Amino acid sequence: MSEQKTLSFGRRHFLGVSAALAGGALLDFPSLARSEVTAPAGVGEAILSPSAWRQLGRQLRGTLLRPGQAGFANLALPNNLRYRNIKPGGIALCANATDIAACLRWASRHGVPLTTRGGGHSYAGYSCTEGLMINLMSFNTAHYDTAARTVTVGGGIRNGSVYSALQSVGRSITHGRCPTVGAGGFLLGGGVGFDMRRNGIASDKLVETELVLASGEIVTASATQNPDLFWACRGGAGGNFGINTSFTLETFPVDRSVEFQINWENVTDEFLAALFLNFENAPNTMGSRISLMPGLPLPGQPTPINVEVIGQFIGAVPVLDEILAPINDITRPSSSVIQEMAYWSASTFLEEAGRPGYYQERSRFINGPMTPAIITEIRNWLPRWPNAQGAGNIKFFQTGGATQALSPTETAFVHRQSQWLASIEIVWSPGQTAASRDRGHRWQNRFYDVITPLCGGGAFQNFPDPNLKDWGEAYYGENLPRLRTIKTVVDPDNLFRYRQSIRPLLV
Ligand SMILES: Cc1cc2nc3c(=O)[nH]c(=O)nc-3n(C[C@H](O)[C@H](O)[C@H](O)COP(=O)(O)OP(=O)(O)OC[C@H]3O[C@@H](n4cnc5c(N)ncnc54)[C@H](O)[C@@H]3O)c2cc1C
Structure with missing residues (x-):
């Protein structure tokens, strides 16, 4: 069992941070291209001799994989394939905390950039590195x-x-x-x-x-x-x-829950206002995500807005029906599944596969209820999506309720005043032309810039957005x-760093 320590905040007592790091010998972060991000060529290879990597391998109870070894290519891949070209110099499959500590000391001594890989689903590829990837897959109990x-x-x-x-x-x-x-x-x-x-x-x-x-x-x-x-x-x-x-x-x-998946087509602004309002007023036992996407226009008609709502309700079906009735009175659903089942079966029904792909999300919390001004901009911008149907949308995750039980400063999660978390999503395929991908990014950025001042809240740190300038x-x-004060105590030399990492006070 490892020895446990208590930190003394306000006093530097940390060991083993290399002069190379302190002196800024690390190579800079990969530059951000629009749709595909590449690292400077061969960083992991160039900065270290194979013998230095072998030396690390010998220190581990787990395995160190180098490029070309079985399993390396798959483990190097992130979920967001936009960052697939950032390849690590080595992947340490750490068996225990002592292995992790050995990796940190080794990376520190050699000035090798490092990252931690959990599930690999960072939207912005922040568990990719051209240095050492510390893979936690063995920590799976x-x-x-x-x-x-x-x-x-x-x-x-x-x-x-x-x-x-x-x-x-x-x-x-x-x-x-x-x-x-x-x-x-x-x-x-x-x-x-x-x-x-x-x-x-x-x-x-x-x-x-x-x-x-x-x-x-x-x-x-x-x-x-x-x-x-x-x-x-x-x-x-x-x-x-x-x-x-x-x-x-x-x-x-948990016991039972009612899960729902309902679609409406060609909705009006009146419908959208009623949908958001009724959901905001629903009991806290309801959780939902509302997705809005451009539909296929009929000849001579404006591009319609279609809606999909998914969620769960811990309560009786008739109560959910009452919440939905005024919404359905405005527009009849084009499809509707509402069913009560065992809680975990409902969660499985609502599961998202999360297959690897190319995507970017840009998020904003809405501090307060949905407003007519935001709905107006949705009406302005969704129909302007320039690419294939289904590849550009805006989603709203319902927050509020017990997320507001703590004050913004009680934990590091500051977004306590919101009712909705909005996220504009675009996805693309590698075969798409650069011009059409750029059109998609431009649409996303303009739409985002228009709704940001209307939302009033910050961006979600779990949906990291490489385009954000004011990310901190x-x-x-x-x-x-x-x-930043806490970072200064626990990582004064900024060993754990990436494009949008929290910096120590003097860095
Ligand atoms: C398909 C999909 C669905 C999602 N759904 C939701 C959702 O419903 N709710 C929600 O809140 N978020 C959701 N997210 C966002 C997700 O929670 C974040 O992207 C999260 O950071 C991913 O964690 P990961 O371990 O899979 O990714 P990684 O890319 O492995 O890690 C993400 C970041 O955390 C660091 N990290 C990972 N593990 C550790 C650790 N043990 N110690 C220290 N640092 C660590 C990495 O270095 C990296 O900086 C979703 C993302 C995707 C792609």
Whole structure:
């Protein structure tokens, strides 16, 4: 068992950060191209001799994979294939926290950039590096404590495995829809899901987490041990403060739920206003996502707006029917599935496969209810989507309810005043012309720039957006100075860094 330490905040007592790092010897981040991002060629190869990599391999109980070895190519791939050309110089399949500490000391000594790979689903490819990728796939256990009613999961477990463990004991946490997302990235960025309006975001129920710090020290963070770090791990986003090897969370009981998936076509602004209003007024036992997309225009007609709503309701079907009645009175659904079933069967029904692809999301929290001004801009901009139907849309995840139970500064997740999380999504295929991809990006950026001032809130750190200029303010708001102070204590030389990582105060 590793020795546990308590951090002394306000005092530098961290070891082993290399002069190379402090002196800025690291190569800079890869430049951001529009649709495809490439790293400077052969960084991992160029900066280190094979013998240095072998030396790392010998220190590990796990395995170090180098380019060309079996399994390397698959493990190097991110979910967002836009970043697939950023290839690591080596992938350390760490077996335990001691292996992670060895990787950190080695990378530090040699000035090698590094990243942590959990589920690999960072929208912005932040678990890609041309240096050392620390892969957490061996940290994949889930243990339910019957007495404490908590679940303890490994830092590299996929959400789907967490859900299987919880299903077997009739419990849940606030969870997302995609089973291949890593629990580590999901929780550290806050973690939103259909249960958040009744139970808060996922990280609100974090009890304790274990981390390996930049120094190689292994520490526990909880309300009583290293509470500042614990605060930062609830919304301060992955890859900033250390490598979290485990998370312990409170769970809640689950039984049955009503899941729904309803579509309406060619809707009016009156319909949209009623839809958002009725959902805002629905009980907190309802969680939903509203997606709006341009439809196919009829000859001589303007491009219609189509709607898909999915979600879950913990309650009776007739109550949900009442919520939907005034909406359906304006426009009849083109399809509607509403069914009560066992809670985890409903979650499986609502599951999103999350297959690898090329995409970019740009998000904004709406602080307050949906407004006529936002609906007007949706009407202006959705029909202007320039590419194939289905490849550009705007989604609204319903927040509010228990997500507002804590104040914006009680955890690092600052977005406590919102009712909706809006996200404009574009997807593309590698075969698409550069011109059409650029048209898609331009549409997304213009639409985003128009609605941002109308939303009033920041951007979601779990949907990192490489185009954001004010990302620190947008992700963390008033919590940014405290996050930077904590970063200064736990990672003073900025070992954990990426394009939008939290910087220590003097860096
Ligand atoms: C299809 C899809 C569906 C999604 N659905 C939701 C959703 O419903 N709700 C929601 O809140 N988010 C959702 N997300 C966003 C997702 O939660 C974040 O992208 C999350 O950061 C991904 O974590 P990961 O471990 O899979 O990704 P990675 O790319 O492996 O990691 C993301 C970041 O966290 C760091 N990191 C990962 N694990 C650790 C760890 N153990 N310790 C320290 N740093 C770590 C990485 O270095 C990187 O910076 C979704 C994303 C996708 C692609």
